[in-house]
Amino acid sequence: xxxxxKQGYKTVFDIPREEYQAPGHGLCAGCTAGTIVRLLLKVAxxxxxxxxxxxxxxxxxxxxxxxxxKVSYIHVAFENTAAVASGIEAAIKILxxxxxxxxxxxxxxxxxxxxxxTADIGIQALSGMLERGHKVMYVMYDNEAYMNTGIQRSGAxxxxxxxxxxxxxxxxxxxxxxxxxMAEIVAAHRIPYVATANPAYFLDMMNKFRRGLEVEGPSFxxxxxxxxxxxxxxxxxxxxxxxxATETAMWINWELDHDEFRVTVPVPxxxxxxxxxxxxGRFNHLTDADIEEIQxxxxxxxxxxxxxxxxxxxxxVVE
Amino acid sequence: MEKDLWxxxxxxxxxxxAHAVKDVDVDVVAAYPITPQTTVVEKIAEFIANGELNAExxxxxxxxxxxxxxxxxxxxxxxxxxxxxxxxxxxxxxxxHIASGLRLPIVMSIAxxxxxxxxSIWGDYSDVMNTRDSxxxxxxxSTAQEVYDSIIxxxxxxxxxxxxxxxxxxxxxxxxxxxxxxxxxxxxxxxILDYVPKKRPSWNVLDVEKPIxxxxxxxxxxxxxxxxxxVVAMEKSPEVLKEAFQEFEKRFGRRYGFIETYNLENSKIxxxxxxxxYGTVIEAIDYMKKMxxxxxxxxxxxxxxxxxxxxxxxxxxxxxxxxxxxxxxxGATLEGPVAMELATMAYKKGLDIALHSYIASIxxxxxxxxxxxxxxxxxxxxxxxGVKVTEKSIYWGVRL
Numbered sequence: 001x002x003x004x005x006k007q008g009y010k011t012v013f014d015i016p017r018e019e020y021q022a023p024g025h026g027l028c029a030g031c032t033a034g035t036i037v038r039l040l041l042k043v044a045x046x047x048x049x050x051x052x053x054x055x056x057x058x059x060x061x062x063x064x065x066x067x068x069x070k071v072s073y074i075h076v077a078f079e080n081t082a083a084v085a086s087g088i089e090a091a092i093k094i095l096x097x098x099x100x101x102x103x104x105x106x107x108x109x110x111x112x113x114x115x116x117x118t119a120d121i122g123i124q125a126l127s128g129m130l131e132r133g134h135k136v137m138y139v140m141y142d143n144e145a146y147m148n149t150g151i152q153r154s155g156a157x158x159x160x161x162x163x164x165x166x167x168x169x170x171x172x173x174x175x176x177x178x179x180x181x182m183a184e185i186v187a188a189h190r191i192p193y194v195a196t197a198n199p200a201y202f203l204d205m206m207n208k209f210r211r212g213l214e215v216e217g218p219s220f221x222x223x224x225x226x227x228x229x230x231x232x233x234x235x236x237x238x239x240x241x242x243x244x245a246t247e248t249a250m251w252i253n254w255e256l257d258h259d260e261f262r263v264t265v266p267v268p269x270x271x272x273x274x275x276x277x278x279x280x281g282r283f284n285h286l287t288d289a290d291i292e293e294i295q296x297x298x299x300x301x302x303x304x305x306x307x308x309x310x311x312x313x314x315x316x317v318v319e
Numbered sequence: 320m321e322k323d324l325w326x327x328x329x330x331x332x333x334x335x336x337a338h339a340v341k342d343v344d345v346d347v348v349a350a351y352p353i354t355p356q357t358t359v360v361e362k363i364a365e366f367i368a369n370g371e372l373n374a375e376x377x378x379x380x381x382x383x384x385x386x387x388x389x390x391x392x393x394x395x396x397x398x399x400x401x402x403x404x405x406x407x408x409x410x411x412x413x414x415x416h417i418a419s420g421l422r423l424p425i426v427m428s429i430a431x432x433x434x435x436x437x438x439s440i441w442g443d444y445s446d447v448m449n450t451r452d453s454x455x456x457x458x459x460x461s462t463a464q465e466v467y468d469s470i471i472x473x474x475x476x477x478x479x480x481x482x483x484x485x486x487x488x489x490x491x492x493x494x495x496x497x498x499x500x501x502x503x504x505x506x507x508x509x510x511i512l513d514y515v516p517k518k519r520p521s522w523n524v525l526d527v528e529k530p531i532x533x534x535x536x537x538x539x540x541x542x543x544x545x546x547x548x549x550v551v552a553m554e555k556s557p558e559v560l561k562e563a564f565q566e567f568e569k570r571f572g573r574r575y576g577f578i579e580t581y582n583l584e585n586s587k588i589x590x591x592x593x594x595x596x597y598g599t600v601i602e603a604i605d606y607m608k609k610m611x612x613x614x615x616x617x618x619x620x621x622x623x624x625x626x627x628x629x630x631x632x633x634x635x636x637x638x639x640x641x642x643x644x645x646x647x648x649x650g651a652t653l654e655g656p657v658a659m660e661l662a663t664m665a666y667k668k669g670l671d672i673a674l675h676s677y678i679a680s681i682x683x684x685x686x687x688x689x690x691x692x693x694x695x696x697x698x699x700x701x702x703x704x705g706v707k708v709t710e711k712s713i714y715w716g717v718r719l
Contacts, residue, residue, distance in 0.1 A: 047527045051391065064541045067532035072525040074394050075534035076387060076417055083384035087349060087391025087399075088525065090375035094346045095397060098373065100519055107527055125387065128380030 008207040015206070016042045020070040026060035030228040030235025032242060033057050033141050035199045040110070040139060043209040046071060048108040051085040053117030054078035056148045057141070079121040082129035085111040085136040108213050111138040115156035116146045119182045130189040130218050137212040137219045140182060143227035151230040155180040158250075159297070160290055161282045163230070168285040178297070183222040187256050193219035195255035195264075200243035204253055204264050211257065224251045232281020244276040249302050249314050250294075263309055269318040273298055324510055325503040332495040335463040335502050336402060336428040336488070337362035339470035341372045342508040343515055346397035349377040349388035353407040354440045355430045355492040360402060382407035386414035386425075393423040394533055396524035398474065398517060401425070404492055405432035408446045412453070418485045419454035419549060421534060424477030424522060425485040426470060430496035431459075431594065431645075433682040441683030442492030444594065447622075448646035448656045454549045456486040456556055457623040459593045461579075463500040465620075466490050468573055474515045475563045481555045483522050491595040493683060503573075514570055553624050560621060577626030579618040580633050582608070586615035588695065589634060592643040593619040593657065596679075596686060600643075603691035614695055625660055631668060634661075639673035641698050643691075644712070645680050654678060654712040662708070673702055676712040684716055 009015060020041035027034045033056055041048070048071040052058045058075045061068035076084045089109050096103040111129075113122055118140040129136060145163045146152040153163040153175055160174040168174060187194045192215040197205035205223060212219035226233070226241045233241060245251035246265055250273055253265040273295045277283045286294075295317070302314045330338065336359045340348065348367075350360040366372040375392075379385045382403050389399045403411060408429060418425050431447050433439040447457065456476060460466045466488060473486035490496065505511050523531055537545055560577070568574045581601050583589070590600050597618040604614050617633050617640075619626070634640055644655030653659045658676035665672055675698050680686045694715060701709070 046530075049395070049525045049527065059536050062532055062535040064535040064537045067535065069532050070530060072527055072530040073532045074391070074525055076390055076421075077413060080384060080387035080414070083379060083387035084391035084394075086377055086379070086384070087347065087388030087393075088395045089391075090347050090349075090377050090388070091392035091395035091397035091399075094373070094375040095395070098346070100396070105527070124380060125384050128384055131380075132378065 008210060009203045015039070016045070018042065018045070020044070020046065020048070022068045022070055024066070025068040026063065027056065028229050028235070030238045031056070032199050032226050032238045033143070036141050036205070036223050036225060037112070039199070039202055039206055040209055041071060043206050044071070044108045044110060044213060047106055048072070048110060049074070049088055051076070051081050051088065051109070051111045053081040053113035053122060054148070055114040055117055056143070057112065057114070059148060078117050080125050081111045081113045081117060081122055082125040082136070082138060085109055085138070086129045086132065086134045089134040089136055109136045111136055113138070113140060114148070115140060115142040115144060115182070116154045119155040119180045126186070127189065130186060130191050130220070133217050135217055137209070137221065139209070140220070140222045141225040142222060143225045143230060144179070145230050147227050147230045156182060160286060160294065162285060163282070173285050183220065186220040191218045191220065192216060193255070193257050195221050196251070196253055197221055197223045198242050198246050198251055198253055199223065199225065200239050201246065201253060201265050208255060211255070230282065232284070233279055237279060241276065241279055244271065244279070247271045248273045248276045249298050250276050252301070252305055252314065254305070261308055263305060263313040266313045268315040270302070270315050272317050272319055324506055326506050327501050327503050329499040330463050330502040330504070331358065331497050331499050332460070332463040332466045332490045333358040333430060333497070334362050335467040336470055337366065338504045339467045340400045341366045342505050342511040343398065343471055343474050344508065344512060344517065345372070345374050345400045347375045347377065347389070347392035347399045348401065349379050349385045349392070349399070350401050350403070351379050351382045351385045351407060353382065353404050355432060355442070355496040356402045356404040356407065358496070359428060359430070382410040383414060386411040386418060389425050390414060390418050390421065390423055393425050394421065394525050396520050399425055400427070402428040402430070404430045405434055405446045408450065409434065412450070415450055415453035415455060420545070422483040422522060422552070423485060424474070424483055426473045426477055427485065427487045428466070428470060429487055429489040430492040431489045432492040439682040442494055443681050443683060444489070444645040445647070447487070447489045448648065450487070451623060451656065454484060454553065455623065456484055456560070458486065458488045458621055459619065460488060460490045461593070461595050461597045461618060463495065463502045464573070465575065466495070467502055467504060468567065468575065471511055471515060472563045472567055472575070476556065476559050478518070478521045479559045480521050482552050482559050484549070484552050484556065489594070495595045510570070514567065556624050557626070575620065577621040577629045578633060579620060581616040582613065583615040583633060586613045587638040588641065588698065589615035589617050589637045589639070590641045590643060590691065590695070591617040591619060591657070591661065592645070593622070594645065596643065596645065599686060599688055600691050603688040606688055607692060607695065612695070619657060622657070627664060630661070630664065634672060635670065637672055639675065639698060639702055641675045641677060641694060643677045643679050643694070647678055647681065653709070658712065673707045675701060675709045677715050678712045679715040686716070690716065
């Protein structure tokens with residue numbers, strides 16, 4: 001059943017040298033989406049079709065007459081990535097059956113979209129694709145706001161974060177609601193493979209991409225993606241902040257492989273969330289009391305996850 | 320027409336559409352149910368379930384996704400089809416532009432229906448007319464036979480490398496979608512596939528062997544050129560449509576043009592309309608003939624590209640033209656969308672023709688032969704009063 005390929009990526013030397021994301025894109029300096037996409041394509045290899053939602057990655061890699069994509073790529077609109085991918089998957093299936101395409105050709109169909117294109121406007125098309133069971137790997141890169149349009153709040157923006165539509169004023173400070181738990185919403189569709197990943201733990205992330213492409217049916221990988229522009233941090237700090245997200249348990253790397261739940265990056269000694277929060281301008285307005293409120297939310301979440309795993313997979317806060 | 324190649328069976332226009340889809344061997348169908356389109360995809364599902372059509376059917380969760388999935392499947396090189404009506408077509412609207420912008424030869428049938436609000440499930444052309452600037456070739460059929468034939472022709476035109484634009488084939492919701500007529504369908508679809516061979520790819524497809532990037536960003540230094548290419552494709556399409564119609568006639572004996580005319584020779588007044596209403600107009604004309612009045616009927620079959628030359632030839636000897644529109648372009652100079660096209664044409668060519676714009680059958684308000692005769696009488700009275708162009712469209716049969 002859930003026999004994950006054991007010959008995964010164990011060290012950096014296992015990472016393919018081939019590049020399918022050409023140099024010369026227009027992403028911001030220090031953007032971790034570039035890291036995620038580059039590694040994703042290394043896992044997928046050349047026999048891949050990428051369907052990309054409107055968003056940062058799309059606008060910065062496909063400006064005519066240039067392209068950064070060495071694999072076949074299509075962008076259609078913001079909200080329909082999963083529907084377009086469904087159509088491609090169905091077409092390839094029938095064209096293989098009719099002998100138009102070599103029936104033995106293995107092809108990866110990857111849908112790639114941000115948090116807005118997935119958790120908000122794209123959730124209906126995604127849900128339809130998951131329910132119908134198309135063999136597509138959907139990768140959500142989550143920078144926790146509409147970064148391409150200039151840092152507006154999305155359903156995936158965390159509580160109390162500043163954005164241009166949840167500004168910090170005299171009465172309100174930041175987003176009022178909690179982050180939409182997208183991977184769990186997807187998991188409720190009972191698809192073969194759901195995972196959360198973090199580019200700071202790139203081998204773990206790449207192994208998840210690999211597993212996602214391998215399973216029969218839809219898979220969904222939710223990747224945290226620190227955004228230098230929207231989160232307001234020094235471009236060199238992207239991966240450090242990403243690592244702190246997991247070290248503080250603001251972000252937990254897990255996978256659900258055919259009903260088998262596993263935390264893939266255990267954190268025996270957890271850091272206080274302030275280490276993660278204080279590095280980001282979007283949380284500048286938070287008082288120590290606000291941060292304690294977030295810490296309590298995280299503690300509760302850790303408790304829930306530990307209960308699901310059945311042991312203390314994420315430990316207590318040890319500064 | 321060689322009789323032994325065809326069987327004559329009673330079909331609604333929706334079923335005729337489904338038979339055409341089967342006979343052109345479509346690869347992928349994506350659709351969402353909406354009245355009065357539903358029976359098209361139900362019939363296609365039956366064909367697939369019975370093994371009469373080998374296709375993937377994607378039961379999407381919305382019309383937006385239906386056309387999105389068609390875009391994906393077409394981009395992957397499949398021959399695709401979808402069908403819709405009214406609100407469904409409106410939900411697709413964004414994708415209409417993307418399908419044509421990506422130059423994908425998608426074919427869609429539309430059981431034309433009124434738009435909400437208030438909710439009306441009944442037939443008119445509000446939905447179709449709303450799509451007129453989306454760069455889709457638009458055919459409006461007036462019989463179930465024509466629905467079958469037009470969908471077959473649509474693939475030949477859409478997949479032509481000089482065109483590569485999507486095509487919609489519309490017909491009256493309910494009055495055509497749900498009423499039965501005898502239709503000739505191919506006994507063996509090989510004759511149809513001989514007419515529309517599946518030459519893949521005649522368009523750019525997502526091929527892993529030859530990677531391409533589709534759906535790029537085009538900044539101000541390039542966007543305009545992309546759009547102009549669509550203008551060129553539309554300009555080239557009449558020639559391709561004409562060839563498709565001629566070859567169809569040569570092979571199968573059924574003749575279609577951009578327009579159709581009836582009793583044109585001795586008439587000074589003409590009535591121009593589209594869809595199933597044309598049949599009513601013809602009945603009315605036969606009746607008027609018996610009363611000693613000669614009136615011509617003109618049917619607009621191809622709405623986009625607008626058949627300028629053909630219409631010009633048809634109307635040049637008329638003294639007055641009545642245009643009966645079945646949709647309202649709110650706030651326009653003339654609120655009948657087709658009447659407005661004719662007014663532009665008359666002005667461009669300096670035609671000395673009276674132009675009377677009527678709106679009728681909105682939300683499937685019944686239009687009978689008596690209505691058509693009354694419209695003609697009303698026009699004659701207006702002409703006697705010296706009304707050359709109706710100041711506003713005349714809303715026939717509305718309770719004021």
